[in-house]
Amino acid sequence: MSSRRYGIAGDLRHQITTGRIKAGERLPSEADLARQYMVSTPTLRSALAVLEREGLVEKIHGKGNFVLRPRRKITYVGGWGTLDPSTAADAALRVTVRRTEIRAHGRLTTLLRVPSGSPLTEYFCLSHEGESPHSLAHIYVPGDLTLTPACGDGSSCERMAMGFAVPSPPPAEVRETVCARLATPDEASLLQISSAVAVLAITRVAADSAGRVIEVAHLVFPGSRADAVFTTHHVINKRRTQG
Incomplete structure (x- = not known):
């Protein structure tokens, strides 16, 4: 059948x-x-x-x-941790940001490479298309660093809408893990989708030039609302031979 x-x-x-x-x-x-x-x-x-x-x-x-009324798709640009400006603008996304001071625990200690109990700042970002939830992000930053711009509780921030977060100083390395899975009950409730709907889940870890992790972000997009694009640049070393 x-x-x-x-x-x-x-x-x-x-x-x-x-x-x-x-x-x-x-x-x-x-x-x-x-x-x-x-x-x-x-x-x-x-x-x-x-x-x-x-x-x-x-x-x-x-x-x-x-x-369901169709939601416009946006494009997540891998390696930069941003949304493609043209698709983000087309979707007219508005992002609500909630900032909370927390302590490192569980997997966050491993991803951020900090001791358990270390001070962190969590930014919870929920994007909307009109009045409907579109995507969400949990962003974690060591307590002595900030995001640019720093959006307060309940505020909307256009730059956050473009890339969810811009660490300061900017990262020298970004590592992203992408998977497709079913939405968790909390994600389904926040995004107003069925728990049977597949989501695109991205875990982004950004480090500075000294190798220190300056940001960990968990991004969640319903599969029907986003594409992820990754571009690989191959560097060819040219050796000069002397005759």
């Missing part, structure tokens, strides 16, 4: 992307759709789950399945 599930998902996807079923519209009941496609209700629900993971459909308990 796996092929039938994807066939139904493909047909509904086509109707959604071509505008036959419009954003915000409620789909027919699951019982009606099951009869329409001549499948069992579990198979039909499995097909809808495919669309839910893709961010096309949202199931609201007690109300039914609704077509």
Whole structure:
């Protein structure tokens, strides 16, 4: 029945992307759709789950399945820790920043290479497209360093929207670990998505020229709302031969 599930998902996807079923519209009941496609209700629900993971459909308990309004995609530029200016501007992102003083614990001590209990500043950043959450970031900086600009509690900051954070001094090395996984319950709640939706999770570690870690950032984007682009520059050493 796996092929039938994807066939139904493909047909509904086509109707959604071509505008036959419009954003915000409620789909027919699951019982009606099951009869329409001549499948069992579990198979039909499995097909809808495919669309839910893709961010096309949202199931609201007690109300039914609704077509989500499309969110514009942004491009995360790897190695720089920034959002592509053109896509960030197109998406009209607004970032709310909350700053908290905390102590290093757990994996943060390993990533930041600091003793447990060391003072840190945490910046929690939640971006919005209009009134809807778009992506989130937790940024950790050693207590004696600051981000530029330093945004206070509940403030909005355009530069933070472009890159989430700009360490001061700027990093000499940036290492990023990227994975695709399901959203955690907290992430699903903050981003207003289903826990069945895949997210693009990026852990960014930035160090200065002396090798000191000056920032650790955990960035989370719903998979349907962001692309990550990484560019590799190959350096060829040219040796001069003397004859």
